[in-house]
Amino acid sequence: MLNNSADSANEKEVPTAPRDPVGVAEAENEPPVDSESQAYRNMIAKSLLSKGNNTRLKAAIEKAKGGEPVTIAYIGGSITHGAGAMPLHLNCYAYRSFEIFKRMFAPSEDSPIRLIKAGVGGTPSQLGIIRYDRDVLRDGTVQPDIVIVEFAVNDADDETQGICYESLVLKALDADNKPAVILLFSVFENDWNLQDRLAPVGWHYNLPMVSVKDAVVEQFHWTQEQGHVISKKQFFYDIYHPTNAGHHIMADCLGWLFDVTDQSALDGEDEDNRNERPPLLGDHFVGIKLLDRLNGDIFARIEAGGFWETDTDLQLTEMDDHAYGTPLFPNNWMHRGQNVAGNTSFKLILRSKRLILVFKDSGRADFGTAHIWVDGALVRTADPHQVNWTHCHAVILYDEEHSTEHTVEIAMAEGHEDKRFTILGFGFVD
Secondary structure: OOOHHHHHHHHHHOOOOOOOOOOOOOOOOOOOOOOOOHHHHHHHHOOEEEOOOOHHHHHHHHHHHOOOOEEEEEEEOHHHHOOOOOOHHHHOHHHHHHHHHHHHHOOOOOOOEEEEEEEOOOOOHHHHHHHHHHHHOOOOOOOOOEEEEEOOOOHHHOOOOOHHHHHHHHHHHOOOOOOEEEEEEOOOOOOOOOHHHHHHHHHHHOOOEEEHHHHHHHHHOOOOOOOOOOOHHHHEOOOOOEOHHHHHHHHHHHHHHHHHHHHOOOOOOOOOOHHHOOOOOOOOOOOOEEEOOOOHHHHOEEEOOOOOEOOOOOOEEOOOOOOOOEEOOOOOEEEOOOOOOOOOOEEEEEEEEEEEEEEEEOOOOOEOOEEEEEOOEEEEEEOOOOOOOOEEEEEEEEEEEEEEEEEEEEEEOOOOOOOEEEEEEEEEEO
16 A cells, blocks of 8 residues: 555545435535536546556547447446436436547447446445456456446455455456556545555556546635636535536546547557566456355355345445446345254355455344354454445455465354344455
8 A cells, every 4th residue: 555654544534335325416506517618628637647558448449430339337336336416327427428438439329339337335446356247247248348447435445455456457457358447536525535546556557547536626726717617515415426517527537538549649559468567566356256146056165054045135236327226246145033044154165365255234223243254263253234234345354375275154143143144245266
């Protein structure tokens, strides 16, 4: 982690895993944002933190201009989900920037440009890398041409301090079809994000980077004469999420990168040779796989014990351009108090070197705490009320250099035997 003292102080001030809001707050007594003004254009231009090597992005643009299929994928937290926008699925920055790309480069309205949106509220890249194959690549059925990664305000919860983020970037970057990977840095109402930690990953791999923080924060404090464009009340729905106007600005920042890239000369070959360039923070989780009830028996020996039921009350997210919510981690194992299996533990025997547990947070009183043992040693006590809303919570159980067989046991804590607890799934590196 870069600048440990500064980042640590900031992280203590920032609540983790915010709840997604509903609706949009309107700023009162504020003049409308003039998106045609020179001041607005100047603000948007400041978002371009780095053009990066433009070879891959220009290739995607040329495909679109030629009428070929192009897929733009977004992965991130609640801002990528669209929180604060109304209606969420049409006014979120992801959909709006996807529409900008189509308007710029598609030769006709029916050009095959596809949107993949995979934002999940209150979750860091530690969960995002587990979701990537399922939610972005759709289990190998999708090869995105452009991948936009947005975790700059979520990764305070990343236990690896950036290793999961870099691993996710590399997982996208190393795909056989060589997609363009764009790093997007959103910002909270208190002017905070983790750009200082995460942007060096982009510099290291010479990636395009867009900073909403660089675009808007300085002008928040300016006068009209200095170039003030939008107030915090207009930009933010709450202390975390943008309004429609904020999402519009985020989309225009990405649109500026698209335009600058299109107008620029082609850079040299994308000479990124990952094998010759060591990772900046770490690539330990690049090969991570999702293990859940659907595929668990393929990879491991599992005894569900008292966790034999399936939880259907799950965190929902509006994927792609959908107005409806998709339940996350539906292939799970749930313990429900006083079921026929009693309080017997869940047991997983798996050969691996790294393992992340994903469990369900809940605000319901009938959910309780569980103990987690690895090879007989207590390593975690998982409290679903730590966040206290229906939410996917990822925690590392072990992170080792070599792969060995481990036995993981999960059982309800003393006094919680009659409570519920849901194991949503695992991410493992073999």
